[in-house]
Amino acid sequence: MAVxxxxxxxxxxxxxxxxxxxxxxxxxxxxxxxxxxxxxxxEDCVYVTGINCLPENASETFVSTQKRWRKTTGNVAxxxxxxxxxxxxxxxxxxxxxxxxxxxxxxxRFEAIVATHLNTDNIxxxxxxxxxxxxxxxxxxxxxxxxxRIREAxxxxxxxxxxxxIEQPENLGQDYxxxxxxxxxxxxxxxxxxxxIDFVVKRSTSKRQFLEGMDALGFIIDESGKHPKIKHVGxxxxxxxxxxxxxxxLEDIVERVSKxxxxxxxxxxxxxxxxxxxxxxxxxxxxxSFIPLFRTYIRAIKSASxxxxxxxxxxxxxxxxxxxxxxYEDSLDLVTEHNLKTGQDVINYKAxxxxxxxxxxxxxxxxxxxxxxxxxxxxxxEADKARYNIGVYSMRLSKLRREVTxxxxxxxxxxxxxxxxxxxxxxxxxxxHVPHKNNKKREVIDR
Numbered sequence: 001m002a003v004x005x006x007x008x009x010x011x012x013x014x015x016x017x018x019x020x021x022x023x024x025x026x027x028x029x030x031x032x033x034x035x036x037x038x039x040x041x042x043e044d045c046v047y048v049t050g051i052n053c054l055p056e057n058a059s060e061t062f063v064s065t066q067k068r069w070r071k072t073t074g075n076v077a078x079x080x081x082x083x084x085x086x087x088x089x090x091x092x093x094x095x096x097x098x099x100x101x102x103x104x105x106x107x108x109r110f111e112a113i114v115a116t117h118l119n120t121d122n123i124x125x126x127x128x129x130x131x132x133x134x135x136x137x138x139x140x141x142x143x144x145x146x147x148x149r150i151r152e153a154x155x156x157x158x159x160x161x162x163x164x165x166i167e168q169p170e171n172l173g174q175d176y177x178x179x180x181x182x183x184x185x186x187x188x189x190x191x192x193x194x195x196x197i198d199f200v201v202k203r204s205t206s207k208r209q210f211l212e213g214m215d216a217l218g219f220i221i222d223e224s225g226k227h228p229k230i231k232h233v234g235x236x237x238x239x240x241x242x243x244x245x246x247x248x249x250l251e252d253i254v255e256r257v258s259k260x261x262x263x264x265x266x267x268x269x270x271x272x273x274x275x276x277x278x279x280x281x282x283x284x285x286x287x288x289s290f291i292p293l294f295r296t297y298i299r300a301i302k303s304a305s306x307x308x309x310x311x312x313x314x315x316x317x318x319x320x321x322x323x324x325x326x327x328y329e330d331s332l333d334l335v336t337e338h339n340l341k342t343g344q345d346v347i348n349y350k351a352x353x354x355x356x357x358x359x360x361x362x363x364x365x366x367x368x369x370x371x372x373x374x375x376x377x378x379x380x381x382e383a384d385k386a387r388y389n390i391g392v393y394s395m396r397l398s399k400l401r402r403e404v405t406x407x408x409x410x411x412x413x414x415x416x417x418x419x420x421x422x423x424x425x426x427x428x429x430x431x432x433h434v435p436h437k438n439n440k441k442r443e444v445i446d447r
Contacts, residue, residue, distance in 0.1 A: 004154045008075035008142060013128065014059035015408075016077050017399045020115040020126040021048050021055060023394060047095045051102050052134065058113050059401045063128045065111060069137030077131050082154060083124035088163055091118055097157050098125035101177055104153050107132040110140060169371035190244050192319045193219070193230060197244075197253060199312070204257045217316050218429040223250070230315060233429065274314040274424045277303055285421045289341035294332040297417045300424060303327050313429035318420055327409055328417075334406045343411055350407040353400045360400070364393035392434065 009016050053061040060378040066072045082101065084094055095116040106112045111130040115124060131139050140146075158164070200213035214221060228250045229238035241250045277299045281292045288296070297318075304315040305322050321328065340346050371386040423429060 004081065004150050006078055006080040006142065006147060006150060009077040009079055009132070010075055013062045013077035013130065015283055015401075015404060016079050016128045017058050017062070017113055019405055020079075020113055020128045022115075022117075022398060022401065047091055047118065048146075049095070049099045049102075049114045051099070051110075051114065052110040053111040053113070053130075055113060058111070058128070060112055065130055065134045066132045069132050071132045071137065071139060074142065075131045075139070075142075078129040078142060080127035080128070080129060080150070081124065083122055086122045089123055091116055091123060093161060094123045094125060097154075097161060098127065100157055101125075101150075101153055102129075102213075103129050105150060106140075109138075132355060154316065155208075182335055192232070192316065194248060196232075196316055197248060201253060201256050203261045207254050207257060210253065210257050216313070218313055219316075233423070236318075254384045265289075271313065272303075272307065272310045272312060273427075274300070274303075275427060278425065285418060285425045288418070288421075290335040290346070290410065291296070291339075291341065293414065293417055293421065294328055294335060294410075297321075297421060298325065298328050298332060300421070301328065314424055315422060317429055328413070329409045330402075330406050331413065334403055335410060340410075343414065346407050346410050350404055353404050353407070357397060357400050357404070360393055360397050364390055364397070367393065 048055050050058060062077060063072075066076060080102075082098055086155055089097075089268045095114065098114045098116060102112045102114045106127075106129050110133055113128045115126045115128075116124060129140060133140070196214065196217050196219060200217065204210040204213055211221060213232075219230055220233060220238075221230050222228065222238060227240045227242060231238040241248055241253070246252075247256070277296055281288070281296055283289065283292060285293070285296075300314060301322055302325070303317055304311040304318055305325075308315040334340065335346070338345075338349055340349055367386055367389050371383055371390065374383040374386055
């Protein structure tokens, strides 16, 4: 089974390429890290392959194509992801499948890099694709049809190699990528809603009780249109009940509730005060600097995940972040290590890191040239020292590249973190019912 996804990159394609070809992730043994090339991989790094370009100068090739066709704005690259089920595939097979997939999808018109990451339990491929075709200058069309083509090609290759495949989803209105994610135990929007519905249904004997229970968890239900829909107060968009799958239309839910003879005396177990996660923090969320901000949010994720029944309101607010807590931990490590308190601090540090990357790249290039001269001269002692220094440069570059990526994560997610923490700080997890047309708004009982 392979889960696939693709999304556009608007910033710089070299960041994507460097991330994909990170030697810490793509090499089978630590020894190979000493030979990792800047901005690409050398022949010593096994699990990186270039399609219509060489890995060692892929970034320059991408930019050159974009400049040649005068298309340097908007999406400059696409980041494709192909993840295999844990234990189902070995590195060689995963990379072979990734290369075949990239050649089939992009080989006739686009430059691409295929990098197989081995640093997690499930082996996965990252494919960096130039957004501009080197053949005709047209941009890659990222749409539903192109994604279906990706999915179908990936599934077909998996079958050819004897791997499992997620069959066509049956849930009406459900996005295929979301269905795939559920098959890999990745939290999804609809999965979260179904979980909340099941939780409240067990504690309700009437539609009124069900609506009150969902409101207490922070869900907003809109029955005013032709198709009833639902969203959580912490998310942006509504989804229709009928898209949640069999047994989750509003009519089905009411029928399920009506079959309950009795329920527990309260809809929700006695709740821990979610504001306890702020203990020891002096700043209010509105003016929190990044270190306490991410520290508190990680505490909230862990608290809600470890005791969801006793933090159920908070749990449904931040459930989507429980699966990516590592990203928040990396963000906290970065801002703590470098004492980055504000967005401007992060922007300044990112600029310094990029400058340092350029400096170290030049130094490593000079050291590689020195190594070649020493090898030709037969000086094995000094050559070994040069190899060691190259390894040190590579590890420093790897760390700086990770930090540049993390800087982007901090800037991208800080507003989301602050907004959720402000809700928790005010203990404000309630939704708001949208009443039927011409009906007065029902008073909601706070439980």
